[in-house]
Amino acid sequence: MQGLTIEGVTAGYGATDIIERLDLGPLPHGELTAFVGPNAAGKSTLLRAIAGLVRTSGSIRLDGDELTRLSAGKRARRVAFMPQTPPDRLHLSVLESVIGALMVGPTDGGSDDRSPAESAMAALARIGLAERAMEPLANLSGGQRQLVGLAQALVRKPSLLLLDEPTSALDLRLQVVVMQLLRSYAREGNIVGVVIHDLGLAARWADRVVLLDEGSVVASAPPHEALTADRLNQVYGVACRLERCTRGTLQVLVDDVQGAS
Numbered sequence: 001m002q003g004l005t006i007e008g009v010t011a012g013y014g015a016t017d018i019i020e021r022l023d024l025g026p027l028p029h030g031e032l033t034a035f036v037g038p039n040a041a042g043k044s045t046l047l048r049a050i051a052g053l054v055r056t057s058g059s060i061r062l063d064g065d066e067l068t069r070l071s072a073g074k075r076a077r078r079v080a081f082m083p084q085t086p087p088d089r090l091h092l093s094v095l096e097s098v099i100g101a102l103m104v105g106p107t108d109g110g111s112d113d114r115s116p117a118e119s120a121m122a123a124l125a126r127i128g129l130a131e132r133a134m135e136p137l138a139n140l141s142g143g144q145r146q147l148v149g150l151a152q153a154l155v156r157k158p159s160l161l162l163l164d165e166p167t168s169a170l171d172l173r174l175q176v177v178v179m180q181l182l183r184s185y186a187r188e189g190n191i192v193g194v195v196i197h198d199l200g201l202a203a204r205w206a207d208r209v210v211l212l213d214e215g216s217v218v219a220s221a222p223p224h225e226a227l228t229a230d231r232l233n234q235v236y237g238v239a240c241r242l243e244r245c246t247r248g249t250l251q252v253l254v255d256d257v258q259g260a261s
């Protein structure tokens with residue numbers, strides 16, 4: 001079975017389960033999936049579970065291989081994960097920090113004739129930061145550091161790329177630049193999963209939206225099917241309208257919130 005398939009996954013911290021018996025997928029190669037849901041819904045925990053970074057039981061299969069049974073090293077050959085917090089080793093140069101990500105080891109799709117420095121420069125060029133390569137990370141703005149985090153994940157060319165809120169610190173243009181880049185990376189034959197709070201951005205660029213609430217999947221479908229006013233009301237506690245603009249793109253308009261004074 002090709003793609004990412006999650007069955008009966010329970011994950012959490014210490015004795016507390018955040019996600020319980022979750023089923024999802026298969027998420028196919030070539031598609032960009034947006035994980036959405038309220039704060040504390042379990043989005044980061046789910047991505048960490050797939051990446052092997054939290055206590056997890058159940059089955060997570062990538063192209064038929066059980067990821068939970070692979071060693072950390074073998075798993076890292078298949079999966080790259082960009083955490084919600086941007087890179088913080090600020091004394092490193094931008095280039096060094098991206099080369100450092102390559103040192104985790106090659107991925108199955110990542111071997112080519114280029115040196116680590118060449119690969120890292122190519123990844124930086126893709127996000128428009130090649131000119132800042134020799135500067136310390138500390139010199140970059142918050143959004144630029146977030147882009148470096150994206151370059152660190154991309155440079156390894158994983159067949160499964162998971163990104164936790166890669167657009168949260170980005171301006172209007174760069175949000176779209178990143179979503180387009182992730183979609184085109186998916187179209188190259190990879191599986192891309194991205195956590196995002198902006199439902200309009202998710203609806204515009206993702207092939208599929210997975211709506212999470214309290215550690216469970218509420219919907220997993222193309223954006224216009226997954227996102228309905230009733231579901232958003234139930235999950236986020238908002239009164240909203242979903243309308244299509246003149247170009248047919250879904251717009252989420254929040255009219256009121258419940259439980260606020």
Ligand SMILES: Nc1ncnc2c1ncn2[C@@H]1O[C@H](COP(=O)(O)OP(=O)(O)OP(=O)(O)O)[C@@H](O)[C@H]1O
Nearest residue numbers: 013014018037038039040041042043044045046084
């Ligand atoms: N390291 C941790 N130790 C203990 N509990 C944690 C830890 N990280 C997250 N949690 C708890 O797990 C639950 C889900 O958190 P998670 O970070 O997965 O949410 P999220 O959907 O990513 O939220 P956000 O949109 O705010 O990033 C929360 O109740 C949180 O307090």
Ligand SMILES: [Mg+2]
Nearest residue numbers: 043044084164
């Ligand atoms: Mg999170």
